[in-house]
Amino acid sequence: MKFPTGLASIAIAFTLAACGGKEGGNASAPTGAPVAAVAAPAGTTWADTVAATPEGGFRMGNPDAAVKVTEFASYTCSHCAEFTAKSGEEIRSLVNxxxxxxELRNYVRDPLDMTLALLARCGGAGPFFPLSDQFFANQAAMFQKVQGMGDAPYQAAMTAPPEQRFNMLAKDAGLLEFAMQLGISEDQGKQCLANTAEAEKLAKAVQDATTKYQISGTPTLLLNGSVVENATTWEALREKLKEAGV
Structure with missing residues (x-):
């Protein structure tokens, strides 16, 4: 199934980017000095300390950490799924x-991606990372199901009223059912998928990020607010983190 490039939640267009980030950037040169560990508040772990950020993402860990990593990711990007599969356990260890x-910021590239982003964000900060991890892990099966359903249901969803589009797509692709297995109630999921204001906000964030960081593909990674040069895989980013003292 081909995704149209001009569809969005209402009358706005997605700024589509390729799957596979650009090589290059302007990250500051690391000092090489080791970073000191910081204990989490008593009875907590930093990896379970998750909060929404003003930029529209969700941050895991110490808000005052010396090294801040941000990933712009798309749920329909195979490179992002690979990054998550390889990095997840070690990122939690480093965050701890x-x-x-x-921080993960949704970089929405197509209507299916928007559907998943609305569901992942539906429960707020707490379940965001577990939902995201499972959506990435389920990506291949999701693609197979979407391809198998043919173009007609997809086109019907995209020509429906804005508040119905992503509910229809989620139902046809089995995404609402999948999210329900992960703790999102049916009513909650439907409400989130009908939230056109949130869809607009996500699409606007993509446009703003594209302009600010010159994003041409996903994943795009930031280190302390600057695009990391030559690091679109976990292996490459891990080397940059070692250079930064983590």
């Missing part, structure tokens, strides 16, 4: 030291 925080 208090040296590093990790």
């Amino acid at each position: 030291t208090g040296k590093m925080s990790f």
